Amino acid sequence: MKITILGLWHLGCVTxxxxxxxxxxxxxxxxxxxxxxxxxxxxxxxxPELDTLIAAGVESGKxxxxxxxxxxxxxxxxxxxxxxxxxxxxxxxxxxxFSRLHRVLPEMSVGTVVLLSSQLAVGTCAQLxxxxxxxxxxxxxxxxxxxxxxxxxxxxxxIIVGTPPDGRPRLEALLSPIEAPLIWMxxxxxxxxKHALNSFLALSVAYINEIASLSETVGADAxxxxxxxxxxxxxxxxxxxxxxxxxxxxxxxxxxxxxxQLGSANDIPLSLIxxxxxxxxxHRGWAFRKTQTALANVDRPIVAxxxxxxxxxxxxxxxSSAVELCRHLLADSVExxxxxxxIKSVDNEHSDIPVVSSIEEALLGAHCxxxxxxxxxxxxxxxxxxxxxxxxxxxxxxxxxxxxxVAEITDVRFLxxxxx
Numbered sequence: 508m509k510i511t512i513l514g515l516w517h518l519g520c521v522t523x524x525x526x527x528x529x530x531x532x533x534x535x536x537x538x539x540x541x542x543x544x545x546x547x548x549x550x551x552x553x554x555p556e557l558d559t560l561i562a563a564g565v566e567s568g569k570x571x572x573x574x575x576x577x578x579x580x581x582x583x584x585x586x587x588x589x590x591x592x593x594x595x596x597x598x599x600x601x602x603x604x605f606s607r608l609h610r611v612l613p614e615m616s617v618g619t620v621v622l623l624s625s626q627l628a629v630g631t632c633a634q635l636x637x638x639x640x641x642x643x644x645x646x647x648x649x650x651x652x653x654x655x656x657x658x659x660x661x662x663x664x665x666i667i668v669g670t671p672p673d674g675r676p677r678l679e680a681l682l683s684p685i686e687a688p689l690i691w692m693x694x695x696x697x698x699x700x701k702h703a704l705n706s707f708l709a710l711s712v713a714y715i716n717e718i719a720s721l722s723e724t725v726g727a728d729a730x731x732x733x734x735x736x737x738x739x740x741x742x743x744x745x746x747x748x749x750x751x752x753x754x755x756x757x758x759x760x761x762x763x764x765x766x767x768q769l770g771s772a773n774d775i776p777l778s779l780i781x782x783x784x785x786x787x788x789x790h791r792g793w794a795f796r797k798t799q800t801a802l803a804n805v806d807r808p809i810v811a812x813x814x815x816x817x818x819x820x821x822x823x824x825x826x827s828s829a830v831e832l833c834r835h836l837l838a839d840s841v842e843x844x845x846x847x848x849x850i851k852s853v854d855n856e857h858s859d860i861p862v863v864s865s866i867e868e869a870l871l872g873a874h875c876x877x878x879x880x881x882x883x884x885x886x887x888x889x890x891x892x893x894x895x896x897x898x899x900x901x902x903x904x905x906x907x908x909x910x911x912x913v914a915e916i917t918d919v920r921f922l923x924x925x926x927x
Contacts, residue, residue, distance in 0.1 A: 508529075508530040508531065508581055508583055508584070508677075508680055508683060508784060509530065509531045509532075509533070509534050509581065509582050509583055510526060510530050510531070510532055510533070510583060510584040510585075510586060510681065511533045511534075511579035511582040511584070511585050511586065512526070512532060512534050512586050512588050513535045513536070513585060513586065513587050513588060513589065513607070513608075513611060514531070514535075514587065514588045514589030514590070514607070514625065515534050515535075515536040515538070515541055515542070515545060515551070516538060516541075516551065516587075516589070516590045517586035517587065517590055517651060517653065517656065517823070518588045518589070518590050518624065518625070518649050518651050519534065519536070519555065519590075519656060520534075520545070520550050520551070520552075520554070520557060520561065521554065521557060521651065521660055522562070522586060522588045522624070522655045522660065522748070523561075523563055523570060523588075524557060524560040524561045524684065525569065525657060525660045525661055526586075526681075527558070527560075527563075527567070527569045527570035528564075528569075528683035528684070529563035530569070530681070530684075531569050532564065532569060532570050532571070533571055533572070533573055533578055533579050533582065534570065534571070534572040534573070535572075535573060535574070535576065535578075535579055535611070535691070536572070536574060537574050538574075538612075539574060539605070542572045542573070542574060542804050543689075545561060545565075545572045546565065546572050546715070546837075547849070548561050548562030548565055548566075548678060549561070552670055552730070552821070552822060552823065553705050553738065553820070553822040553823075553849060554653070554654070554656050554657070554820070554821060554822055555654065555655075555657070555820050556657050556659065560657065574924070576610075576611055576614045576816045577614065579611075579614075579615070580614060580615060580616050581616060581679075582874075583619070583620065584613075584619070584620045584621075584622055584677060584678070584681050585611070585615055585619055585620070585621045585622070585678075586622045586624065587604075587608065587609065587621065587622065587623045587624060587625050588624050588649070589603075589604050589625045591603070591604055591625050591626045591627065591761075593757040593761045594827070596764070597757055597760035597763070597764045597784065598629070598761070598763050598764055598768075599626060599627070599764075599765065600762050601627060601628060601631075604625055604627060604905060608635070608829070609638075611637070612638075612639050612642065613639070615642060617641045617642075618641070618642070618643065619642050619643070619644075620645060620670075620674045620677045620678060621635070621639075621642050621643065621644050621645070622645045622646070622647055622678065622681075623644065623645070623646045624646075624647050624649040625649070626648075626649065626701065626758075626761060626762070627698070627700070628765055628769070629695055629698040629699045629702060629765075629769065630643040630695065630698065630923075631646075631698060632645065632646055632669070632694040632695070632698065633694065633695065634684065636726050637720075643670075643671060643673055644671075644674075644694065645668065645669060645670035645674045645678060645697075645700050646668075646669040646670075646694050646697040647666060647667060647668045647669070647678075647682075647697065647701055648667050648697060648698075648701035648704075649701075650663050650666075653817065653820070653821045653823060654818050654819050654820030654821050655820070660685075661685060662687070663685070663687045664687070664688075665687055665688045665689070665690050666682055666685065666687050666688070666689050666690065667690050667692070667697050668682065668689055668690065668691055668692070668697060668703075669691075669692050669693055669695070669696055669697025669698065670691070670694060670697075670698075671684065671694070671695035671732040675691065675831065677831075680731070682814065693697070701762060701916055702729075702765050702766050702769075703762075704762075704768075704917070705759045705761075705762035706759070706762050706763045706766055706780060706783065707752065708747045708754075708759055709754055709759040709760065709762070709763050709783050709784075710722070710779075710783050711746060711747035711748055711782050712747055712749075712753070712754045712759070712787065713753075713754075713787045713790070714737075714748075714786075715729065715733055715747075715748045715749065715750050715784040716750060716751070716753065716786070716787075716790045716793075716924065717751070717786055717790075717923075718732055718733075718925070719732075719750035719751075719924045719925030720790075720925075721790075722925045722926065723924075723925060723926065724752075726923075728925065728926050729750035729924065729925020729926065730749075730907065730925060730926070732750075732752055732925075733748045733749060735751055736748055741911040743831045747907065748893075749875065750924045750925035751905045751906035751907070751923075751924050751925075752790075752793070752794070752879075752905040752906055752924070753787045753788075753790045753791045753793070753828060754787055754815065755791070755826055755827065755828040757825065757826040759785055763780060763781075763783045764784065764785045766780050767780055767784070769783045791828065791831065792835075793924060794828075794877055794879075794903055794905060795832055795835045795836065795839075797903045797922050798810055798836065798841070798877065798903060799839070801874075801875050801901045801903065801920070801922065802841070802875060804859075805875055805899075807842065808841050808842065808874045808875070809841070809842045809872055809873045809874050809875075809898070810836055810841050810842070810843055810844070810873060810874065810875045810876070810877060811844050811845075811846065811869040811870050811873040811875070811877070812829055812832060812833055812843060812844070812845040812869075812876075812878065812879055813846055813847075813866070813869070813876060813878050813882075813885060814829055814846075814847050814878065814879040814880020814882055814885075815827060815829045815830060815833075815845050815847040815850050815853075815860065815862070815879070815880065815881060816829075816847055816849060816850060816880050817880075817916075818880065819880055819882050819883070820880055821849075822849050822850055824850070824853070824856075824857055825856075827879075827880075827906050828879060829845070829880060830857060832877065832879065833845055833860050833861075834859065834860075837859065837861075841857075842861075843859055843860070843861050843862045844861060844868065844869040844870075844873065845861060845862050845863065845869070846862070846863050846864075846865065846866050846868070846869040846873035847862070847882070848882050848884045849882075850862065851864060864925060866888060866893065866914040867890060867893070867896065870893050870894075870896050870897050871896045871897075872896070872897070872898050873896075873897045873898065873900045874897070874898050874901065875899070875901040875902075876897070876900075876901070876902055876903070877901060877903045877904075878902065878903070878904040878905070878906075878908050878909055881906065881908045882917050885909065886912055889910060890909075890916060891911050891916055894907065894913075894916060894918075894919060899920075900916075900918060900919045901919075901920045901922065902919060902920065902921045902922065903922045904921065904923050905923060905924045906923075906924070907923045907924075910923065913916070
């Protein structure tokens with residue numbers, strides 16, 4: 508089967524590399540520097556094992572990359588995998604994606620199945636069908652997990668597919684090699700699933716963090732409360748109920764915003780869904796508030812920020828809560844030293860973030876250390892020696908990542924979400 512993947516960033520590169528195990532794949536994009544790297548087996552971003560998988564696909568001849576749309580005209584499926592940009596208020600920039608779609612769709616052959624996995628608003632398939640009635644539009648919401656993207660793609664719990672009947676045979680042929688249950692539905696339902704799922708996960712995060720805020724004031728331990736909740740079979744052990752940091756990166760928030768906008772556009776009053784983002788936005792200031800309290804009587808405070816990436820095993824800084832914290836601290840006249848095992852330098856957009864090259868440099872003379880990204884390396888450090896380099900060993904760790912590691916070390920003040 509010949510397929511084309513349109514959009515070659517995180518989602519598109521993972522999709523193209525994984526599908527080249529089973530089909531002939533053309534990666535289509537209009538960024539020539541990115542294409543040159545991909546042809547050499549190098550992804551434009553860090554994702555474990557992705558370079559190896561891309562290189563294997565290129566070497567086998569089953570994976571090619573091009574900016575020439577005509578090479579994709581005879582593809583049976585055009586898979587839309589752009590990473591949809593979001594602005595500072597978590598609103599998706601749909602025009603950015605549509606401008607690229609309108610460049611490609613008129614060139615596709617009649618009857619091509621166009622599968623949308625980019626995060627686009629419910630109703631997009633119907634809208635595109637009106638413009639391009641000769642094409643078949645379907646939706647399969649993306650399942651991207653930064654840092655674990657290949658495993659998540661190749662071993663999903665299920666695959667949601669929304670399609671008209673004439674698209675199903677080709678999509679079955681496309682997706683059946685993944686060996687996951689295929690759940691079929693109308694396109695609008697599949698589009699809504701992504702909004703609803705991310706908003707439900709966001710609701711869970713915001714809910715337990717509000718419980719955690721209350722727990723901090725009454726002497727309860729929010730982690731114990733969460734354990735009690737998840738022991739109830741009506742909730743379950745895999746529920747998104749871990750008191751800690753806010754959801755960040757824009758992935759969950761954009762769907763909360765999309766549903767809120769959908770309600771406003773259709774004059775449907777919504778109370779619960781818009782409140783999710785309001786609650787999370789308040790909680791985003793937790794780490795900064797804790798540093799202010801911890802450093803209230805310190806002249807010229809120094810704060811070490813551990814981890815800059817949005818999530819471990821990636822170098823993505825987009826909408827990183829660590830970057831946001833650094834900027835709040837800098838605006839408050841705090842000296843910041845950020846350390847990340849993968850990120851040794853930053854781009855122009857993040858040039859204001861002071862990055863150091865080692866954990867020792869970050870902690871030397873620091874009054875406080877904030878754990879932002881849960882890199883496995885952090886668990887292996889010699890913390891007694893590192894704490895001895897600090898002026899005052901205060902650890903702010905929203906998710907309790909280092910709690911067990913530093914539990915036996917005396918004279919360390921450990922501050923976390925949901926516990927006094």
